Amino acid sequence: MKYVLISDVHANLPALEAVLDSVKRQSGIAATYHLGDLVGYAPWPNETVALIRSSGIPGVAGNYDSTVGTEYKHCGCRYEDPRQEELSHISYDWTRRHVSVGTKEFLAGLPFRIDLLPNGGHLSGPRVILVHGSPTLNTLYWTEDRPDDFCLKMASHAGAKAGDVIAFGHTHIPWHREVAGIHFVNTGSVGRPKDGDWRAGYMLLDVGSGAPQVETVRVEYDIERTMLAIRESELPDDFAEYLRTGGQPAVTR
Numbered sequence: 657m658k659y660v661l662i663s664d665v666h667a668n669l670p671a672l673e674a675v676l677d678s679v680k681r682q683s684g685i686a687a688t689y690h691l692g693d694l695v696g697y698a699p700w701p702n703e704t705v706a707l708i709r710s711s712g713i714p715g716v717a718g719n720y721d722s723t724v725g726t727e728y729k730h731c732g733c734r735y736e737d738p739r740q741e742e743l744s745h746i747s748y749d750w751t752r753r754h755v756s757v758g759t760k761e762f763l764a765g766l767p768f769r770i771d772l773l774p775n776g777g778h779l780s781g782p783r784v785i786l787v788h789g790s791p792t793l794n795t796l797y798w799t800e801d802r803p804d805d806f807c808l809k810m811a812s813h814a815g816a817k818a819g820d821v822i823a824f825g826h827t828h829i830p831w832h833r834e835v836a837g838i839h840f841v842n843t844g845s846v847g848r849p850k851d852g853d854w855r856a857g858y859m860l861l862d863v864g865s866g867a868p869q870v871e872t873v874r875v876e877y878d879i880e881r882t883m884l885a886i887r888e889s890e891l892p893d894d895f896a897e898y899l900r901t902g903g904q905p906a907v908t909r
């Protein structure tokens with residue numbers, strides 16, 4: 657069973673459109689799921705949610721989705737420095753002011769976790785567990801350098817065993833590791849990558865027979881359209897430069 661996993665679209669509509677076009681050209685896809693953070697940092701939160709809904713893509717709640725949806729006091733993001741913190745607050749306030757009632761209700765209703773059983777419920781496995789950050793919290797940054805013990809603790813919490821897959825996003829950097837036969841897959845980000853590659857990213861996950869196969873796909877999109885729209889909005893211009901450099905701007909004010 658071949659799945660497409662997309663995460664952290666962050667209201668970047670041109671990036672999402674390019675990814676969905678790319679997915680249409682893939683063969684043998686059973687289903688596409690999103691792993692949350694549909695909104696924030698770019699000026700199309702309502703359009704992004706509308707496209708996800710009209711495309712029939714189920715998914716889980718990212719920290720941005722659940723905090724906007726519940727009118728929490730901040731987005732639950734981590735900040736590297738005071739300027740980043742200031743920018744985060746501006747983005748969060750902007751997003752909260754611009755989401756429609758329908759968008760907000762949709763975000764609030766997203767589940768924390770989705771489990772897939774590619775071989776059907778009559779067999780005990782394999783199981784694919786979809787969350788945003790980790791099985792315990794959607795704000796937890798699960799980076800590739802986490803020790804094996806951390807991965808196994810998360811797997812135990814999630815009820816995962818050898819042959820299963822836990823897929824998540826949140827850090828905006830794609831990676832795949834196997835620990836004790838359990839596969840840990842970070843899908844990267846569609847609309848705000850942080851690995852130095854500006855292109856939109858998604859994951860192909862083939863699971864059900866043999867060892868899970870994971871493939872990262874990167875897609876060029878009309879980034880100029882996104883950068884222009886950010887500059888023409890009340891969102892900070894910094895977010896445009898952030899996209900252009902794949903999350904690694906030379907100077908962070």
Ligand SMILES: [Fe+2]
Pocket residue numbers: 664666693718826827828
């Ligand atoms: Fe995110």
